[in-house]
Amino acid sequence: MLEVHGLHKKYGRKRPVLQGVSFSVPLNQLTCLIGLNGEGKSTILKGIMGLVPLDAGTVVVDGETSRERIAFVPDISTMPGYMTVGDAILYMQDFYPDWNQKNAEELMTIFKLLSTDQIRDLSKGNKAKVNLLLGFSLDRPYLLLDEPLAGIDLFTKEQIAWIFSSHYMEGRGILMTTHEIAEVEHLIDRVVYLQDGKVVHEDDAEEMRELYGKSVQDRMREVFQR
Numbered sequence: 001m002l003e004v005h006g007l008h009k010k011y012g013r014k015r016p017v018l019q020g021v022s023f024s025v026p027l028n029q030l031t032c033l034i035g036l037n038g039e040g041k042s043t044i045l046k047g048i049m050g051l052v053p054l055d056a057g058t059v060v061v062d063g064e065t066s067r068e069r070i071a072f073v074p075d076i077s078t079m080p081g082y083m084t085v086g087d088a089i090l091y092m093q094d095f096y097p098d099w100n101q102k103n104a105e106e107l108m109t110i111f112k113l114l115s116t117d118q119i120r121d122l123s124k125g126n127k128a129k130v131n132l133l134l135g136f137s138l139d140r141p142y143l144l145l146d147e148p149l150a151g152i153d154l155f156t157k158e159q160i161a162w163i164f165s166s167h168y169m170e171g172r173g174i175l176m177t178t179h180e181i182a183e184v185e186h187l188i189d190r191v192v193y194l195q196d197g198k199v200v201h202e203d204d205a206e207e208m209r210e211l212y213g214k215s216v217q218d219r220m221r222e223v224f225q226r
């Protein structure tokens with residue numbers, strides 16, 4: 001279990017973004033972190049990874065404070081633009097002992113990426129695919145995905161949805177932020193709603209669908225009262 005407790009964050013003199021955020025991400029489940037624009041979803045993911053310093057709060061991963069069991073797929077390209085996809089893979093292979101080359105090669109084929117493709121010349125959607133490939137190919141039990149479906153075409157969204165339910169995700173706990181709920185609605189196990197710097201509600205997605213016949217979007221309207 002990945003647990004976050006009491007996250008607080010304030011950027012400079014702005015109003016606080018996170019004001020005591022706590023929730024958990026179980027293994028074998030896709031947890032979706034939902035909130036309107038600017039509510040602090042990316043800040044939470046970056047805070048969990050230690051990429052943004054938090055003012056307070058703890059992150060505990062299977063009882064430990066190390067982040068080595070978490071992979072992060074950011075919403076922007078982090079590899080230098082001069083690299084080719086092949087260079088990026090070689091870099092990951094050299095740097096990370098838990099790199100899974102077999103997964104990387106399979107995902108190159110699935111995403112129709114070429115090792116000679118230069119990252120700076122890729123379209124927005126193909127850059128997002130490179131990010132996903134790099135994250136999915138780390139053999140880590142927890143995976144954080146920041147807006148993985150933004151700028152992705154319909155068919156690739158379907159491929160990603162397939163990946164979520166495939167062997168690549170077996171046994172993993174996934175935490176994802178997205179505004180594109182409809183495309184992944186059927187795959188979500190849990191929903192955590194963020195508003196005004198706090199978790200205001202949590203839902204078991206299956207219960208919501210089966211018992212109450214509601215979609216995540218219906219619930220968003222109720223929870224955020226819009």
Ligand SMILES: Nc1ncnc2c1ncn2[C@@H]1O[C@H](COP(=O)(O)OP(=O)(O)OP(=O)(O)O)[C@@H](O)[C@H]1O
Pocket residue numbers: 011012014017035036037038039040041042043044
């Ligand atoms: N580096 C930064 N410096 C100052 N303010 C920041 C910084 N990063 C984020 N913020 C502010 O923190 C707030 C939360 O931003 P964040 O990107 O975490 O929200 P989000 O929920 O992911 O938004 P979106 O859904 O639009 O992607 C916003 O008001 C944003 O302007």
